[in-house]
Amino acid sequence: MARTPLIDPVLADLDAAIRAALTAAGLPETDPDLEKPKQADHGDWATTVALRLAKPARRNPRELAQLVVDHLEVPEVVEEVSIAGPGFVNLRLAHRYHEDLVRRVLTEGGRYGHSQVPEAERRHVNVEFVSANPTGPLHVGAGRWAATGDALAALLEATGHAVTREYYVNDAGEQIRLFGESLVLVATGGELTEAHYRGQAIVEVAEQLRATHGAALFTSVPAGEEAELGGGTIAHGNADTGGGHGGLHGGLHGGLTEDVAAGDRAEVTVVDPRIAAAVGVRGVEAMRQRIEDGLHAMGVDFDVWFSERARLHETGAIAATLDELTARGVAYEAEGALFLRTTDHGDDKDRVLRRSDGRPTYFAADCAYLRDKWSRADELYYLLGADHHGYVDRLTAAAACLGVPPDRVEIRIGQLVNLLRDGQPVRMSKRAGETIDLDEVVEEVGSDVVRYHFLRQGLDSTIDFDLAVVAAQSMENPVYYVQYAHARIASVIRNADERGFEAGEVADADLSLLTHPAELALLTAMAGLPLVVAEAADLRATQRLARYAEELAGTFHRFYTECRILAPASGDADAPGAEVAADPALGRARYHLAVAAKQVLANALALLRVSAPERM
């Protein structure tokens, strides 16, 4: 993809004009690579072609810049071309461009800022995120993946891709039996060991199951049910040892640093495994529903809740996948087990698909899942926490073994979330039920604050989530700065309506009157959204959009301070806004500018899934 996507029609013109100038000047063709100068007074766009051509041509870059400018057929929208510094070619757009922009924003409405990637790059992207185990409620750290995955999905949609938001429900295997056992013990007053799941949510789910299925569920095997939980029949319950993080989807996946590894849940079999399994399956579904509700409260809605048990184990998809891998010649038997030749694709050792006792590994389920997704999408995006970093190589290799082109699988690792309270780390233990739940925090501080807090920072940096800070300083949270700008505009519009202000149609407004520095800054900022959206989507970087929203809000606040829209009530010639009283056409132009700015703010916030309030 070109470094600067030619989103704006003007950009395409400039790009073509510079290319033509290069040819006309007898210079080698190269990407004009238009960029926005950091300093506003350098112009609206700049190209560094002269700097980059200087070395191969062995010529002075300023000289080359002059050559380019001499041969440049200046497009109509460009008002001024200048050479600056070591050889930058700066372009300043004519005011008419900004006038057109206001009309364009108002015409496009909610679509302004959206764009279409070239046909060849258009994809159906399966975005898998969160996918935390349904053996407990989501903790705060999961909010990072929920917010980020959802916003990335929105960004991909806004750039012309089709998206499936997907949550993998790890509802098979030993941990489900243990989860069921925990529920049984809670329901029957049995004694929980250290290995069992506990906590308020477990108690509530146990009560819920009793209410819907009756107490007998906890004491007898439902008729006609076997203890098939996937991962092979749990024949003795203690065939597996330990917890830990052997597979991608078996781990916590919630993305929060945690002091207790899931480990050593082993050897606990105090309940009939068939009962534990039956209860576990139902309990997991109840817990999953709680998770779904909690995410919905945060504005995150998944298209697909993919049940490992129902769609991989019960359908035989895992077995089919192992067959396919064997048929492809990428799997082999050794020591009674089936291995996948992941070392052919960069992994440091081959991985076991089927243990020597015949049971498939979690990795086998992950392969089957990948295969299933690939049949439904043409690009697979995994958003994982840093605790799964060690899994990337084998997952990439698995994709290659299944014939998925490497450029269609993107595994993104995000750093974890540190939960703090007044600067002190909060130690959490999932099995002891000592967690801080996402839905509680969302309820307390609001979805907007939680989402924005996570979206504002890049995936590569560890985020501190200090409950005290987020709650107490909420009035200083940058999200309010952005939302306030939107609410302020809404307020002006309300006032205008009340006063019977006649704004007229944009088409009739004289937007050429918008020449105040604060007006020009706002117009320039508004023009930036499409490019920011395209880049944020391309780089999978939500913070780009968040920072842009803050910048745009800032330019509006300055405009608001310096440029009145409504004439002052008094006739005082020195009062702020007297210029509007003297020239009503200016007030009308500013009104349309503000309405357009409101739209741009709303569009940016919409992509972050943060609300744009009408009043605050």
Next chain:
RNA sequence: GCCCCCGUAGCUCAGCUGGAUAGAGCACCGGACUUCUAAUCCGACGGUCACAGGUUCGAGUCCUGUCGGGGGCGCCA
């Protein structure tokens, strides 16, 4: 031991894939509301971009190494 991420203002972080004078919020100091929302604006203060080399017209950005912080590495759920 090996792999990944981070180190930028007192604090929390951006920095547009190598460009012009490194930015914002918070904190601190000083200003601005009888007139569209002060959850705002204006100004001041604040930097050896962890450190050392290298690549080139140009490095916070790319490469190598060192130091410091975080995370990950199993026929294992």
